[in-house]
Amino acid sequence: MNKRQSRIFAIVATGIAAVAFLGLTFYSHTRFDDLTNAADITPEITHGKDVWHKYNCINCHTLFGEGAYYAPDLTKIAQHRGEAYLKAYMRDPSQFYDEQRHRRLMPTQDLSEVEIENLVKFLDWVSKVDNQGWPPRPILVAGGSLVVASQGTESGAAEAREVRPVRPDSDPRAIGENLFGTAVPVCTACHSLQPGVQLAGPSMAGMAERAAQTIASPDYTGSATDVEGYIRESIVTPSAHLVPGAMFSAEGTSFMPNTYAESLTEEQVDQLVAFLGSMK
Structure with missing residues (x-):
C-alpha cells in the first residue's frame, strides 16, 4: 500500500467510524425514554x-458505578x-451499624419523612432502569468494608457472601443453593451462610434448628407447623x-422483601426451602 492508498484508507475508515458513532448516538437517544422508564417519572x-x-x-455512594466509591x-x-x-435506615443509620465496631457509619442526615419517601421512590426508579446489567455484581457493605458479592477477598466478612459450589446433580437442595445466590433480590445481599456472621439479615447457618425453636416458642405469630412450613412462610410472607x-x-413490617411469592415459582420456593432446611 503506497502513501496515497494509506491516506485514502485512513480517511474512509475515519469517515465510517464517525458515521457509526453518530448513528449509535442517535439510536441511543431514541431509546433513552424506554430504557429509563421516563413515562414513570413522577414529581415525587x-x-x-x-x-x-x-x-x-x-460524595460517598455511586449510581450506575458513578460517584465517590467510598x-x-x-x-x-x-x-x-x-x-x-x-x-428505617435513613431515619437512623446508627441502629444498623456500630461506629466502634464497623468504623464506617453513615451520618444521620435528619431527612424529613417526605424527603425519605421520595428518595426511596427515586432509588426504586433507578433500580428499574435498563442499564444492561450494570453493576455486574451487587456492591454491598459488611463489617464496615466494601464487599463485592461472590468475591471473598476484601475482608473476613466477605466470606459470608460466598455461595458454596453447586453439586452437579438434580437434587432440589443443590438447585436451591444456586437460587440463594441468583434469585432477585439476591439472598446473599442480606444473609450469610457462615455461623455468627450477621449482615442486614440473620445468618442462615443453623436455620433448621432455629426454625424448630421459633415454632415451639409462645412468641411465634405465624401459622407454620413444621420447619419447612416456617422457612416457606419466611420467604413468601416475611x-x-x-x-x-x-x-x-420496623413498624410491624419485616425488612425481608415480600416479592418472592411473585418472582419465584412454587417449585423454586420448594427448592430454596430444601436448601435452607439442610442448614444445620
Whole structure:
C-alpha cells in the first residue's frame, strides 16, 4: 500500500467510524425514554433526585458505578433491601451499624419523612432502569468494608457472601443453593451462610434448628407447623412472624422483601426451602 492508498484508507475508515458513532448516538437517544422508564417519572421521583443532590449522597455512594466509591453502589439497592429497610435506615443509620465496631457509619442526615419517601421512590426508579446489567455484581457493605458479592477477598466478612459450589446433580437442595445466590433480590445481599456472621439479615447457618425453636416458642405469630412450613412462610410472607431485633423489622413490617411469592415459582420456593432446611 503506497502513501496515497494509506491516506485514502485512513480517511474512509475515519469517515465510517464517525458515521457509526453518530448513528449509535442517535439510536441511543431514541431509546433513552424506554430504557429509563421516563413515562414513570413522577414529581415525587424528581424531588427524590433533588434530595439525593441536596444531601450530596454521591460524595460517598455511586449510581450506575458513578460517584465517590467510598460507600456501596446504590443502583439496585431498592431491590436488594426493600422500602421498609431503606426508610428505617435513613431515619437512623446508627441502629444498623456500630461506629466502634464497623468504623464506617453513615451520618444521620435528619431527612424529613417526605424527603425519605421520595428518595426511596427515586432509588426504586433507578433500580428499574435498563442499564444492561450494570453493576455486574451487587456492591454491598459488611463489617464496615466494601464487599463485592461472590468475591471473598476484601475482608473476613466477605466470606459470608460466598455461595458454596453447586453439586452437579438434580437434587432440589443443590438447585436451591444456586437460587440463594441468583434469585432477585439476591439472598446473599442480606444473609450469610457462615455461623455468627450477621449482615442486614440473620445468618442462615443453623436455620433448621432455629426454625424448630421459633415454632415451639409462645412468641411465634405465624401459622407454620413444621420447619419447612416456617422457612416457606419466611420467604413468601416475611411479616407473618417478625424476628426480634431492630435491624430486621420496623413498624410491624419485616425488612425481608415480600416479592418472592411473585418472582419465584412454587417449585423454586420448594427448592430454596430444601436448601435452607439442610442448614444445620
